[in-house]
Amino acid sequence: MNKVAKIFINMPIKTIAKGYSYIVPDQFSYLDIGWRVCVPFGHQYLEGFVVEIAFVENCDGLKEVVAVIDKSAWFNQEMMDTAKWIASYYLCSLGESMRLFIPGKKSISVDLFYEAIALEENGINCCCIYKYLQANGPLNLNCLKKYFPTYDMEKVLERLLSEGKIKKVYKIRSRAKEKFEKFVMINEFCDKDPNIYLKNKPAQLRLVNLMLTKRKLPRKTLMEFSSSVIHALEKDGFIHVVNERVLRDSYKDYHFQMVKKSLNPSQENAIEQVTAKICEKKHDTFLLYGVTGSGKTEVYINIVEKIRKLDKQAIILVPEIALASQMIQRFKENFSNDIVVMHSKLSIEERNDAIERLHNKEVGIVIGARSAVFVPLDDLGVIIIDEEHEVSYKQEERPYYHTREVAKMRTFYSNAILLLGSATPSLESYYKAQCSEYKLLSLPKRVNNSNLPSVHIVDMRNELAKGKRSILSDDLYALIKKTLENKEQIIILLNRRGHSTFVLCRECGHIIKCNHCDVPMVYHFSGILRCHYCDSVKTVPQECPHCYSRYIKYFGTGTQKLEEELYRLFPNASVLRMDRDTTTKKMAYEKILDDFRKEKYQILLGTQMVAKGHDFKNVTAVAILSIDSTINIPDFRAAERGFQLLTQASGRAGRHGNQGNVIVQTYNPCHYAITHAKEHDFISFYHEEMNFRKILNYPPYNQLLKIIIFDMVEEILIKKAEILARKLHLMMKSVKCNIIGPFSANVVKVKDIYKMNILIKSREMGKIKQLLCENELDKRKDITIDVDPMNSL
DNA sequence: AATAGTCCTATA
DNA sequence: ATAGGACTATTG
Numbered sequence: 001m002n003k004v005a006k007i008f009i010n011m012p013i014k015t016i017a018k019g020y021s022y023i024v025p026d027q028f029s030y031l032d033i034g035w036r037v038c039v040p041f042g043h044q045y046l047e048g049f050v051v052e053i054a055f056v057e058n059c060d061g062l063k064e065v066v067a068v069i070d071k072s073a074w075f076n077q078e079m080m081d082t083a084k085w086i087a088s089y090y091l092c093s094l095g096e097s098m099r100l101f102i103p104g105k106k107s108i109s110v111d112l113f114y115e116a117i118a119l120e121e122n123g124i125n126c127c128c129i130y131k132y133l134q135a136n137g138p139l140n141l142n143c144l145k146k147y148f149p150t151y152d153m154e155k156v157l158e159r160l161l162s163e164g165k166i167k168k169v170y171k172i173r174s175r176a177k178e179k180f181e182k183f184v185m186i187n188e189f190c191d192k193d194p195n196i197y198l199k200n201k202p203a204q205l206r207l208v209n210l211m212l213t214k215r216k217l218p219r220k221t222l223m224e225f226s227s228s229v230i231h232a233l234e235k236d237g238f239i240h241v242v243n244e245r246v247l248r249d250s251y252k253d254y255h256f257q258m259v260k261k262s263l264n265p266s267q268e269n270a271i272e273q274v275t276a277k278i279c280e281k282k283h284d285t286f287l288l289y290g291v292t293g294s295g296k297t298e299v300y301i302n303i304v305e306k307i308r309k310l311d312k313q314a315i316i317l318v319p320e321i322a323l324a325s326q327m328i329q330r331f332k333e334n335f336s337n338d339i340v341v342m343h344s345k346l347s348i349e350e351r352n353d354a355i356e357r358l359h360n361k362e363v364g365i366v367i368g369a370r371s372a373v374f375v376p377l378d379d380l381g382v383i384i385i386d387e388e389h390e391v392s393y394k395q396e397e398r399p400y401y402h403t404r405e406v407a408k409m410r411t412f413y414s415n416a417i418l419l420l421g422s423a424t425p426s427l428e429s430y431y432k433a434q435c436s437e438y439k440l441l442s443l444p445k446r447v448n449n450s451n452l453p454s455v456h457i458v459d460m461r462n463e464l465a466k467g468k469r470s471i472l473s474d475d476l477y478a479l480i481k482k483t484l485e486n487k488e489q490i491i492i493l494l495n496r497r498g499h500s501t502f503v504l505c506r507e508c509g510h511i512i513k514c515n516h517c518d519v520p521m522v523y524h525f526s527g528i529l530r531c532h533y534c535d536s537v538k539t540v541p542q543e544c545p546h547c548y549s550r551y552i553k554y555f556g557t558g559t560q561k562l563e564e565e566l567y568r569l570f571p572n573a574s575v576l577r578m579d580r581d582t583t584t585k586k587m588a589y590e591k592i593l594d595d596f597r598k599e600k601y602q603i604l605l606g607t608q609m610v611a612k613g614h615d616f617k618n619v620t621a622v623a624i625l626s627i628d629s630t631i632n633i634p635d636f637r638a639a640e641r642g643f644q645l646l647t648q649a650s651g652r653a654g655r656h657g658n659q660g661n662v663i664v665q666t667y668n669p670c671h672y673a674i675t676h677a678k679e680h681d682f683i684s685f686y687h688e689e690m691n692f693r694k695i696l697n698y699p700p701y702n703q704l705l706k707i708i709i710f711d712m713v714e715e716i717l718i719k720k721a722e723i724l725a726r727k728l729h730l731m732m733k734s735v736k737c738n739i740i741g742p743f744s745a746n747v748v749k750v751k752d753i754y755k756m757n758i759l760i761k762s763r764e765m766g767k768i769k770q771l772l773c774e775n776e777l778d779k780r781k782d783i784t785i786d787v788d789p790m791n792s793l
Numbered sequence: 794a795a796t797a798g799t800c801c802t803a804t805a
Numbered sequence: 806a807t808a809g810g811a812c813t814a815t816t817g
Contacts, residue, residue: 009816011794020817042816043796062817 002059005031006052008095009041010106012398015779017093019051023064034073034080036107037065038172045110045170049075049098067172069107074376078413085409090787091769091778092399100399101374103355104348108172113138114157115169129156130165138169176352181246182219184230186211190237197236203229208238247353247362250587251328251341259333261298261447266290270441271302274417277439278306278381283412287388287433288421290443291680292651293450293615296421297327299443300384301334303419304365308338312381312416313364317403319390321345321369322578322589323613327386328367335365342368342375345586370395373403373410380414383407387613388420388429389644391637391790400786404429423651423682424644427693430686431700446655453622453653453660455646455678459669471557472565476623476663480566483621484573484602488658490621491614492566492605493649494559495629497579498522501556503529503540507549512541518749524581525560534751562625563605570603578606611649622653622662631671635791636698639673643685646677697738699788703765706789707758708745710782714754718742720782721756728758731771737762746793759792 006019022039024031031037035050040063047069075083079101086097099105116133129148133139145153160166186208194212198205207225211217219230219241233239263271270288277284290296304314316331318324321343331339340354340363357363358377366375370393373383385393385404393403404420411418420429420438433440446452458473468474471494483490502520503512511520514531521529521538529538543550557565559579566575578592589609596604597616604610604619611624624646631642646664654660666674676685694701709724711717721742728739738761745755762768769787772778778785 004817007817009794013794016794016816022817039817042794044794044816046794046816059817 001055001057003029003031004054004056004059004062005037005050005065006054007037007039007048007050007065008093008098009039010047010049010099010102011093011095012099012105014091014093014096014398015781016095017779019094020048021054021059021062022048023059023062024053025064028065028068031065031068032073034075034077036069036074036102038067038069038108038110039063039065045172047102047106047108049095051080051094069174075101076376076378078380078410079376081413082406082409086399086401086406089405089769090399090401091773091785096399097401100371100401101376103342103351103371104175107175109175111140111171111173113140113169113171114144114160114166116166117164119165127156127160129153130160133166138171175348177349178245179248179349179353180243183216183242183244184211184219184222184239185216185242186214186239187237192237194238201232204233204238208233211239247357248347248350249340249353249357250346250350251339252337254328254332255336256329256333258336261295263298263302264295264445264447266443266445267295267299267302270299270443271306273439273441274303274419275306278303278310278417281415283415283417285408285411285418285420285432285438286441287425287429287438288419288441288443289425289430289433289682290421290423290441291446291452291682292423292647293446293448293452293655294423294443295447296386296423296443297330298447299441300386300419300421301331303382303384303417304331305334307381307417308335308364310381311364312379313358313377314366314381315372315375315377315383315407316365316367317372317383317385317393317407318367318369319387319392319612320609322583322593322609323387324367324369325590325593326614331365331367338363339365339367342366342372344369344371370403373406380410380416382417382419383411384419384421386421387648388422389424389426389640390612391641394788394790398784400784400789402788405788424647425682427640427686427689428700431690448656450655450657451659452680453650453662455650455662455664455680457669457674457678458663458665460665460667470565471562471625471665472569473663473665476665477569479621479623479661479663480570480573480603483661484570486620487602487618488620489596489599489601489616489618490603490623491610491616491619491649491652492562492603492623493608493611493625493645494557494562494605495607495626495645496522496556496558497560497581497607498524498530498532498558499560500554501558502554504553504555505544505547505549506551506553508544508547510544510546512538512545514538516749516752517747519747522558523554533747559605559607566603566605573603574601575603575605576601578604578610580607583609608645611645611652613648614652615655616652617656619652620654620658620660622649622660624649624662624664627664627666627674628668631666631668631673633791633793635793636693636696637791639671639689639692642671642673643677643682643689646674647680647682650677650680697761698792702738702761702763704789704792705760705762705765705768706786706792707760707777708784708786709742709756709758710753710784712753714749717754717756721758724783725758727775728760731775732760732768735762735764735767735771737764737768746791757793759789 003024004021005024008019039048083097087094115138194208307314395401432438458475463473500523517533524530563577650662709721741758742756745757
């Protein structure tokens, strides 16, 4: 009998939706389900995941597992079950869903080397490359090219391979590189008296005395001592130096004082209800609906405390990295070093070290963005999703999973608690709470005796009638002025980065568009035009490329232009800009938010990343300049997103006792998203919006599935889409559903690829998915299927 | 996704 | 005759 493992290959493609069998050689007989291995696949060596073990008599034609990656299984049962659920729910292969659990998507890279084969005739007549390989051992292509730049190396190697003079060898390289550091340690059993023995060696004596108190110190903190001092002491037996593995952590120096806040009755009630469920050790989902500034984080902290007492682990998710730093601070105030941070801006090595920390139980709390929902944990107790309504929880590339649903399944399979928190819950979640599928917990009042801010709506049509063309209304100007005079801070939200949002010819109306995408290019500060979809750049043309006129003008205001304008109007104020252009570096978010928190700046200006979840003591004013661009999108979620953005942004004002003031500039002052947000009335907004959803059959009354079709050629795409739509209508005859489209996607062309959509609404999405799979539409290369899409465009 | 094999065309 | 490019089949 031979041990055989069924393995899914770590590959980001949907067409390989099956496992492959490999022989488990005796040296790896301990292999089991959930392990990561390296296997030969086709003409390469790749990472694979063991999903089944079998013992079979005949294994002809099977290849062997060539390497095992870890010292234990990466996937436990709960992770395996979740991966399987993702594959079936979001219609992807198990390989695709399992690789989500791997930091950096793959854990090994395999490098190709060429090795000389020993030849009988001693290789005298062989070329210099063969001789070089013979002398230096296996080398890779780049290395050979460097030494022999004049050769056509691919050709030479091909010839040598076919002549049987060299062979290919593969070296597996782990991407989880361990970091080692030197530590100086005191020798515990040294009985020499340093004061006598080192009387005439002041530097050595100083170091020994330091070591006698500290016992162990990193070598790099002792740079004042030369290595001869260290060596001498080592030789005399006072100290020794060890090379020890260290686990990287960019956040380890974040230390805060322990803070314990008192709780109000609604917070206590929420904690009590969740605690009761924790004690039952059963899965359940709670929706914590608490107005902005109502102390949701305090509830999270108390629940995590309960979980940690039971020695279980917790995942806390925030919608983007910008919000992590605040959550980290609050948690560090309570849990000190029991925390690791996990997000995609960290290096892969650091992420692996964080997982190692969780693995060896050194820490029990993970704070992170979307991808942190996949951290491997053995004793998952709770997943908390803060700002659960945020669209950034939906993955925008294959597989198109929603973090909330993944968390739901992980907590379900591990009998853990899922806690969703928001001041503006998604309609789906609030609806589920109404149907008792989730348990609703409410925090109706702000803490710190603060009132919700007063919201003032400025009708920009009146400004225009007054002849004002500036992006800042008179009222907003006055609010900024007053806030600055009071030495308070203001946040300004403008949801467009760059300088001018489009460039237009005044003679013919031609708008400069990207060569590869069907969108206007945005003028950036440095004098270039940039496409916000593909990042390609152009210089600003001197004349219109269409009519050769020289009347080229910039229109629309982005964050860069507004920054200029604010400096012009308030020359004494300091303005801090936060958008994707200023936050590319590793700790840029933390730095910007920290500077603002320390009141080095009075005005924080930025895209929607300034609106979410931040808690600044001295912010009393908030301005929202671009709500119309959100509300006017022809999508079923536009109003919901507008309401959320307004409520969340307003919620930054006056959280610590001061009265907050919010200004909303709009051309649609009567829009229900704006009027309800002005009154901070989520419930009324919910009911009004639910009416629309019901009439138009949108979620949460129906499920949605979006089919996106691609092609390089527009005409072919249109034909293909029509054929597909007809096919879908036939296919779905037996299922109650609505098929809408094909219609052009929101952006018709991105990176030279045209897109069209077909939308399916149904309450029986399971059947629809089954039919799509039976007809192998999920395997088609020119189609992607987005289950539960965030928009219909 | 990545590779190796297949087919086809431009070209000296 | 052939090198290089586009395209395709295949992965245990």
